[in-house]
Amino acid sequence: MKRLLLIAVAAASLAGPAGAVNPDEQMADPAMEARAHKLSRDLRCVVCQNQSIDDSDAALARDLRIILRERIAAGDTDEQAVAFLVARYGSFVQLQPPMRFDTLALWFGPLAVLLAGGIGAAIYIRGRAPARSATLSAEEEAEVAELLNSDKAG
Amino acid sequence: MRRLLFLAPVVVFVAVLIGFFAGLGRDPTLLPSTMIDKPVPAFSLPPVRPEAQGFATTDLGGEPALVNFYASWCAACRIEHPFLMRLRSQGVTLHGVDWKDEREAGFKWLADRGDPYVRVGHDGSGRTGIDMGVSAVPETFVVDKRGRVRYRHVGAITAEVWEQKLGPMMEKLRAEL
Amino acid sequence: MSAEVGQFALILALLLALVQAVAPLWGAHRGDGVLMAVGRQAALLQAVFVSVAFGCLAYAFVTCDFSVSLVAQHSNTAQPAPYRFAATWGSHEGSMLLWVLILALCGGVLGAFGGTLRETLQARVLGVQGMIAASFHGFLLFTSNPFLRLDPAPLEGMELNPLLQDPGLVMHPPVLYAGYVGFSVAFCFAVAALIEGRVDAAWARWVRPWVLAAWIPLTLGITLGSAWAYYELGWGGWWFWDPVENASLMPWLLGTALLHSALVLERRGALVSWTILLCILTFSLSLVGTFLVRSGILTSVHAFAVDPKRGVYVLGIIALTTGLSLALYGWRAPAIRSGALFQPVSREGGITLNNLFLTALCATVFLGTFSPVFIEMLNKDKISVGPPYYARTFAPLAIPLLALVVFGPLLNWKRDDWRAVMKRARVPAAMAAAAIVLGLAFNGLKGVVTAAGLGLAAWLIVGSALILVRRWWAGRAYLARSIRTTPRSIVGLTLAHAGLGLLTLGITGVTAWESDKVLSMREGDTVAFAGRTLTLTAFETVQGPNYQAREARFTVKGQGAPYVLSSQKRFYPTAQSQTTEAGIKVTPLGNLYVSVGEESPTGVVVRLWNHPLIVWIWIGGFLMGAGGAVSLSDRRLRLGAATKVVPVSAQPAPAE
Numbered sequence: 001m002k003r004l005l006l007i008a009v010a011a012a013s014l015a016g017p018a019g020a021v022n023p024d025e026q027m028a029d030p031a032m033e034a035r036a037h038k039l040s041r042d043l044r045c046v047v048c049q050n051q052s053i054d055d056s057d058a059a060l061a062r063d064l065r066i067i068l069r070e071r072i073a074a075g076d077t078d079e080q081a082v083a084f085l086v087a088r089y090g091s092f093v094q095l096q097p098p099m100r101f102d103t104l105a106l107w108f109g110p111l112a113v114l115l116a117g118g119i120g121a122a123i124y125i126r127g128r129a130p131a132r133s134a135t136l137s138a139e140e141e142a143e144v145a146e147l148l149n150s151d152k153a154g
Numbered sequence: 155m156r157r158l159l160f161l162a163p164v165v166v167f168v169a170v171l172i173g174f175f176a177g178l179g180r181d182p183t184l185l186p187s188t189m190i191d192k193p194v195p196a197f198s199l200p201p202v203r204p205e206a207q208g209f210a211t212t213d214l215g216g217e218p219a220l221v222n223f224y225a226s227w228c229a230a231c232r233i234e235h236p237f238l239m240r241l242r243s244q245g246v247t248l249h250g251v252d253w254k255d256e257r258e259a260g261f262k263w264l265a266d267r268g269d270p271y272v273r274v275g276h277d278g279s280g281r282t283g284i285d286m287g288v289s290a291v292p293e294t295f296v297v298d299k300r301g302r303v304r305y306r307h308v309g310a311i312t313a314e315v316w317e318q319k320l321g322p323m324m325e326k327l328r329a330e331l
Numbered sequence: 332m333s334a335e336v337g338q339f340a341l342i343l344a345l346l347l348a349l350v351q352a353v354a355p356l357w358g359a360h361r362g363d364g365v366l367m368a369v370g371r372q373a374a375l376l377q378a379v380f381v382s383v384a385f386g387c388l389a390y391a392f393v394t395c396d397f398s399v400s401l402v403a404q405h406s407n408t409a410q411p412a413p414y415r416f417a418a419t420w421g422s423h424e425g426s427m428l429l430w431v432l433i434l435a436l437c438g439g440v441l442g443a444f445g446g447t448l449r450e451t452l453q454a455r456v457l458g459v460q461g462m463i464a465a466s467f468h469g470f471l472l473f474t475s476n477p478f479l480r481l482d483p484a485p486l487e488g489m490e491l492n493p494l495l496q497d498p499g500l501v502m503h504p505p506v507l508y509a510g511y512v513g514f515s516v517a518f519c520f521a522v523a524a525l526i527e528g529r530v531d532a533a534w535a536r537w538v539r540p541w542v543l544a545a546w547i548p549l550t551l552g553i554t555l556g557s558a559w560a561y562y563e564l565g566w567g568g569w570w571f572w573d574p575v576e577n578a579s580l581m582p583w584l585l586g587t588a589l590l591h592s593a594l595v596l597e598r599r600g601a602l603v604s605w606t607i608l609l610c611i612l613t614f615s616l617s618l619v620g621t622f623l624v625r626s627g628i629l630t631s632v633h634a635f636a637v638d639p640k641r642g643v644y645v646l647g648i649i650a651l652t653t654g655l656s657l658a659l660y661g662w663r664a665p666a667i668r669s670g671a672l673f674q675p676v677s678r679e680g681g682i683t684l685n686n687l688f689l690t691a692l693c694a695t696v697f698l699g700t701f702s703p704v705f706i707e708m709l710n711k712d713k714i715s716v717g718p719p720y721y722a723r724t725f726a727p728l729a730i731p732l733l734a735l736v737v738f739g740p741l742l743n744w745k746r747d748d749w750r751a752v753m754k755r756a757r758v759p760a761a762m763a764a765a766a767i768v769l770g771l772a773f774n775g776l777k778g779v780v781t782a783a784g785l786g787l788a789a790w791l792i793v794g795s796a797l798i799l800v801r802r803w804w805a806g807r808a809y810l811a812r813s814i815r816t817t818p819r820s821i822v823g824l825t826l827a828h829a830g831l832g833l834l835t836l837g838i839t840g841v842t843a844w845e846s847d848k849v850l851s852m853r854e855g856d857t858v859a860f861a862g863r864t865l866t867l868t869a870f871e872t873v874q875g876p877n878y879q880a881r882e883a884r885f886t887v888k889g890q891g892a893p894y895v896l897s898s899q900k901r902f903y904p905t906a907q908s909q910t911t912e913a914g915i916k917v918t919p920l921g922n923l924y925v926s927v928g929e930e931s932p933t934g935v936v937v938r939l940w941n942h943p944l945i946v947w948i949w950i951g952g953f954l955m956g957a958g959g960a961v962s963l964s965d966r967r968l969r970l971g972a973a974t975k976v977v978p979v980s981a982q983p984a985p986a987e
Binding site for chain 3: 117
Binding site for chain 2: 657
């Protein structure tokens with residue numbers, strides 16, 4: 001029975017999340033509304049599975065949307081408005097993870113893999129390259145290349 | 155050297171696997187509180203009980219207290235409530251905040267089920283709760299003698315939670331200067 | 332009755348899998364032909380019994396046998412028949428049975444058609460396959476039995492999650508699973524090769540079609556899933572970087588790398604141990620993809636009901652499968668050598684670069700998906716990794732890879748001259764430059780990224796199409812014949828790479844020019860949006876087979892003939908849940924997307940989106956899958972086409 005309940009809860013939390021901003025929440029100033037809209041897409045709804053507060057129907061997401069707009073109306077910069085929410089719910093609310101010591105691997109891991117792999121690939125390719133016996137001139141090579149090109153297969 | 159390179163994948167895999175196993179028991183929906191060791195943010199809430207006092211930051215401090223967020227629409231609060239009554243009878247200082255709720259409904263809740271709280275404030279807009287990082291009810295904060303949040307418990311307080319975590323915590327805070 | 336038959340068939344399948352796991356490996360070790368033959372028979376019989384079990388469950392679903400607990404939980408009599416059938420795999424247990432079914436069918440095919448392989452290789456492949464099958468039969472029977480009975484049986488069942496009651500989603504899991512499970516065959520071949528200690532041409536010719544056969548459904552499955560999320564979740568997103576999406580993207584990225592490296596191995600006998608590693612990792616990521624969401628480690632929109640016991644079992648399977656195979660790799664792979672030489676500038680060199688970027692992309696997705704788990708364990712803090720992270724890490728890696736795609740097919744095997752290659756790339760480069768200039772002219776300097784995206788799309792589409800055009804132009808005197816004789820693999824690669832171009836076009840378009848509007852409307856109200864006017868002509872209650880809906884109908888004018896668009900908010904009483912059905916007008920230039928929200932005294936909330944070019948994302952994805960299918964139909968790739976057994980190290984470089 002507990003499992004049924006879980007499924008039901010999961011289904012209910014999935015149901016009808018339809019780009020959730022309501023007309024009455026929107027700011028009168030289109031520039032400010034655009035800023036709020038953009039910011040709220042990168043803020044996570046803390047009670048949902050994996051949605052931004054912009055997409056979520058949850059009541060708390062609605063509150064946070066409104067608070068975000070209040071901060072912007074009060075003259076906060078984008079950073080200040082976001083910091084206001086981070087102070088309350090932690091870096092979990094930011095869909096962009098913070099740059100910190102413990103997130104270095106997250107942020108620079110891709111680059112590290114590319115570099116390490118690049119070095120590995122370079123060593124491998126060097127090892128594969130035949131000792132170059134320079135018997136063909138540049139023109140001859142081009143000619144051969146043309147010939148090869150004319151009957152290449154996938 | 156070359157051989158070691160071929161062993162690298164299995165080494166990395168074992169490390170990842172240990173991480174996965176360690177991550178198994180954990181509840182992925184639990185969010186750590188940002189309030190720990192910080193003073194309770196300033197608030198002054200109107201009363202839930204007619205003709206009673208409200209609940210404000212100034213009511214905290216002096217002696218350790220629990221601040222319990224509840225709502226009449228909350229299912230888990232129903233499970234928690236009898237235990238809160240027991241804590242009250244044991245003399246634990248317990249304050250309540252009726253979160254994102256109609257005041258009348260919050261009052262009816264207390265009238266029907268009993269009132270475990272010293273002070274109860276009504277937070278209809280939910281802003282006080284949001285200021286403390288509340289995401290769902292019930293949530294309970296442990297506040298020390300100097301009015302700082304020391305611990306947050308998410309979900310219903312049960313006898314087990316009390317005996318293992320909150321009770322000893324309150325005991326310790328009472329001993330603090 | 333059918334449930335007991337199914338249960339019994341599953342138990343028999345488990346026993347057969349155990350036989351298949353032991354007999355052929357022992358037979359290959361001892362050189363015992365009889366034992367090896369036992370392995371083949373076990374694989375065939377196992378396929379039969381799992382099919383019977385699946386048939387029994389499907390029968391119970393279609394006939395509404397609510398005495399089967401799974402049926403009672405996921406189906407009811409009001410549910411339309413196709414969804415009653417689809418509900419067979421709409422739950423954790425049912426989808427696991429589907430997974431095992433596909434696995435068993437793969438084993439059956441290996442057993443039936445593997446005759447052209449060296450007997451010991453076939454036996455070892457089947458043995459490894461049997462081990463995997465046995466562990467999953469065990470998982471199914473001991474933690475997720477689909478055939479449990481309810482006593483007394485309820486008169487009416489619950490319901491399949493309404494979100495899953497959709498034609499796109501009926502197809503999504505089987506297609507995706509065919510991809511995930513398909514990679515298990517390449518895995519088995521890799522482990523068998525490590526046991527044998529050698530890789531030969533026959534090995535490569537068998538692995539590549541299997542990789543392709545898994546890659547095609549995985550590509551289609553991801554595309555289907557994206558399209559489904561777009562029209563069903565109701566807010567017009569097409570990719571959310573959700574853990575489950577990432578879980579399918581990771582094996583896709585590595586599988587794509589494998590597809591290319593297997594080509595080098597097949598044609599040139601190079602990248603041998605790397606290809607083996609990719610075989611292992613791709614399937615491992617498929618396992619991670621199918622199961623980690625069930626373990627409760629990650630929260631996801633897609634997660635099935637979570638049970639920690641299952642999580643432990645699944646992690647155990649992953650630990651054994653991946654751990655043992657990687658340990659075997661570390662032990663045996665250094666001894667496997669390949670002899671073929673090539674210059675840095677060559678098709679081989681290009682594909683090495685392709686593999687490098689795809690691996691880095693996969694690592695990015697892996698880090699993004701799992702580092703929240705690790706960071707939380709290290710310092711108790713919780714972080715989220717969402718779209719902004721991938722925009723800063725995934726995109727910068729994907730863009731150079733996309734730029735390199737066009738060069739690949741232009742490169743000659745073994746050696747080439749980069750100046751000559753540049754010359755061959757002149758036409759697509761010119762088209763890309765034109766697209767960039769055009770993009771800048773329309774968007775100004777603000778639109779640099781957009782212009783670059785458009786340039787990249789033009790580069791990919793023109794550069795790929797040119798492969799065929801050049802070929803046909805060279806043989807224009809006999810055009811019909813030269814079209815007919817074009818190897819299918821070349822047509823396939825053209826389609827797949829051009830599909831990537833269309834995908835790029837779609838992503839660029841929707842990212843750059845998407846617009847939205849939210850407002851409250853009453854019947855008769857008209858709103859201007861994205862060059863059109865929408866009038867809410869009707870808002871009323873309609874009755875569906877197993878739901879009630881509030882339906883809003885709009886008449887849309889402007890940009891061609893007027894048309895009617897309707898969006899529903901559905902309520903499924905049995906499941907007690909709501910879904911939003913968006914109204915979508917699909918056109919090549921862009922989609923108009925309408926969804927209804929809450930009702931209030933001031934009217935109903937209407938959300939409008941304009942998604943320029945978005946449909947090309949899915950057309951591109953399907954084209955990639957189609958390209959794979961065309962390539963798979965190439966005669967060279969047909970299973971068993973190769974009967975010669977030549978060890979790679981002894982194989983002379985093929986003359987070109």
